[in-house]
Amino acid sequence: MTDCNLQSLLRAHRSIRAFKPDDVPTELTDGLLEAAILGSSSSGNLNTYAVVETRDAARKAELFRLHGEQAMILQAPVMLTFCAEARRTRDWLARHEARDNFNNFHGFLVAAFDALILAQSMALACEAEGLGICYLGTTLNAAPEIARFLALPPGTLPVTSLVLGWPAEVPQPRDRLPLAAYLHRERYQRAQPEQIDALYAQRDERGLQRYQSLSADARQRWAEHGITSLAQFYTSELKYSPIAMQGISRELLALLEQQDFMNNGDAA
Structure with missing residues (x-):
């Protein structure tokens, strides 16, 4: 990985919305994601997240539609959807006759925070390699449709997405409040x-x-x-x-119920 000063990297951050057509090798993104996983804190070291990578042009075209037709989705060679994912952990609990858990709102928040921490680690890893990234806040707006399209099982819910590729623009960094x-x-x-x-x-x-x-x-x-x-x-x-x-808030609450994240003891 390219040597860089972390503070300088952070101060130079910008969202990229125009990308070159050049491919980003799978070996590069896999290595960056593995490093991001190793370098990201996780509640209880359960790593309750999943990342769905989309490179196929036809599938990216459908995500383009679901995300409000943002052109950068079609331009960027790679799209990553970060999901709160308690399914794998709950299946592991069941295999060892442990009580089911993480099927509640607290479990969703833990998984969502884990996924967001990982997404930001991946964003920094990409920028350190000269790649450009942009977050897609529309992930929550279209979460029910994205969950269906990505075949997410109960216990899994999309929380954010990144498009990444080689930048075709050099926008000015966005300002922040003091x-x-x-x-x-x-x-x-x-x-x-x-x-x-x-x-x-x-x-x-x-x-x-x-x-x-x-x-x-x-x-x-x-x-x-x-x-x-x-x-x-x-x-x-x-x-x-x-x-x-x-x-959208009502749809997300219904999706949490549908995806089995709302067992909060109401019927106990």
């Missing part, structure tokens, strides 16, 4: 209104410029929806609509 927005010493301290304004001042300006500079169509859609600030955009029908998110 450290003071995230770091609380000893106890949580809620920001006052004037502090909120100061913390978000740069984000409001840069974010507004970025989204409105994408195209004239984007500016027109903002106007049609009466959007005058970045905050309004984030909860508009163009981004994270509360109505849509509530519907």
Whole structure:
């Protein structure tokens, strides 16, 4: 693996949405994933995750559809779907006549956190090799359909996805809020209104410029929806609509039940 300074690597992170057609060898991605698994913490060392790799063009085309037709899915040679996966652990418990467990909401959270930790380790491993990556938040939006398409059994649920390949663009790193927005010493301290304004001042300006500079169509859609600030955009029908998110939340709760993650002792 290429030597690099970890802090420099972290500071240089960017999401890549345009990829070269060049192949990424299976040997490379397998080695990176194995290293990511070895280097990722896991609750109880149970490693309650599964990773579904998709390279086949036809299958990627279907995931492209399920993920809202994001062009980078078709461009990137590899797509990885990270799943909370208690199925293997529960089958192991059954083989040794141990009580069933991890079929509850706590078990889902443990598995989901394990999967997300692994996904980030894999993202860093890829970037250290010069590969570009982009997370797909749409994994949760289409989780029921993705679960069916990937034939996920009970005890398994998709939580995030990565596309990866050789970058065909060099975008500027995205800005973050100042450290003071995230770091609380000893106890949580809620920001006052004037502090909120100061913390978000740069984000409001840069974010507004970025989204409105994408195209004239984007500016027109903002106007049609009466959007005058970045905050309004984030909860508009163009981004994270509360109505849509509530519907997705209901679907996820139903999927948790369907995938046998909701045995929470209610009938006991």
